[in-house]
Amino acid sequence: MLKVEHIGIAVKNLSESIQLFEKLLNSPCYKTEEVASEKVSTAFFKQGDTKIELVASTDAEGVIAKYIAKKGEGMHHIAFDVADIYAEMERLKGEGFVLLNETPKKGADNKMVCFLHPKGTNGVLIELCEELKH
Secondary structure: OOEEEEEEEEEOOHHHHHHHHHHHHOOOOOEEEEEHHHOEEEEEEEEOOEEEEEEEEOOOOOHHHHHHHHHOOEEEEEEEEOOOHHHHHHHHHHOOOOEOOOOOEEOOOOEEEEEEOHHHOOOOEEEEEEEOOO
8 A cells, every 4th residue: 555545524415515624624625526336426625645535425325325324424434545456455355354346446536446344444444546547
């Protein structure tokens, strides 16, 4: 794992949360994006090398909606940048971690992503991210 790629925060209302984080960080949201396959809308902020992703559900039955109903808004996941997502997935499987998806999938911000089950990571949802090469 190369570095923390971003911190994901689950929110109920993306537009209200964008306004809140623009005030909090004194910085504009630089990108919004819908990830239809995950039933979410996202918004990104960057402070120095640190990125924050706000994640809101676009479906009442979506994973983020269910998460917020159970735990409320707040810290959802930590994403790590990896050089080779396939190799890192194999390495982590070999170490006994449970992957939530067996193959990487397209995520937000031009990334291929894979999540690790939080039961094996002290309750923290971990996302692996590899930048898509063009």
